[in-house]
Amino acid sequence: MDALRALNLGVRFFAVELGGLAAAAYSGYETTSSDARLLLAVAAPAAFIAVWGLFIAPKARIRVAKQVALAIELVLVGLVAVGLASAGPVWIGIAYGAIGLVSGLVNYSFKP
Numbered sequence: 504m505d506a507l508r509a510l511n512l513g514v515r516f517f518a519v520e521l522g523g524l525a526a527a528a529y530s531g532y533e534t535t536s537s538d539a540r541l542l543l544a545v546a547a548p549a550a551f552i553a554v555w556g557l558f559i560a561p562k563a564r565i566r567v568a569k570q571v572a573l574a575i576e577l578v579l580v581g582l583v584a585v586g587l588a589s590a591g592p593v594w595i596g597i598a599y600g601a602i603g604l605v606s607g608l609v610n611y612s613f614k615p
Contacts, residue, residue, distance in 0.1 A: 511609045519603050520555065523583050524548045526599060530586030547586070554579055573611045577604060 527550070531543035557565050558575045567575075580603030588596025 526583045527551045530590040533590035576607045
């Protein structure tokens with residue numbers, strides 16, 4: 504179980520957290536052709552960071568029940584996945600969403 508937890512922490516850090524930031528910026532930039540694209544490319548990861556830091560990070564500023572934190576995380580992952588699917592090949596969004604869902608469920612299964 505410790506090996507699974509260590510693997511999941513690596514996946515969460517690289518795929519879900521760092522990948523989510525990059526994906527949010529990319530999808531924000533690609534989903535519009537107006538001058539708002541750069542603003543969206545900055546605003547999307549800023550929102551991701553804010554929500555992650557407030558509710559999901561190990562040292563989250565606002566403590567909520569693990570079920571609430573998981574729900575917030577899954578909504579965040581879902582939004583990024585939808586953004587990716589609309590900005591590029593659909594399978595990339597689906598893959599990111601699936602990885603985020605499994606990683607979140609595994610992570611919260613370890614928490615008391």
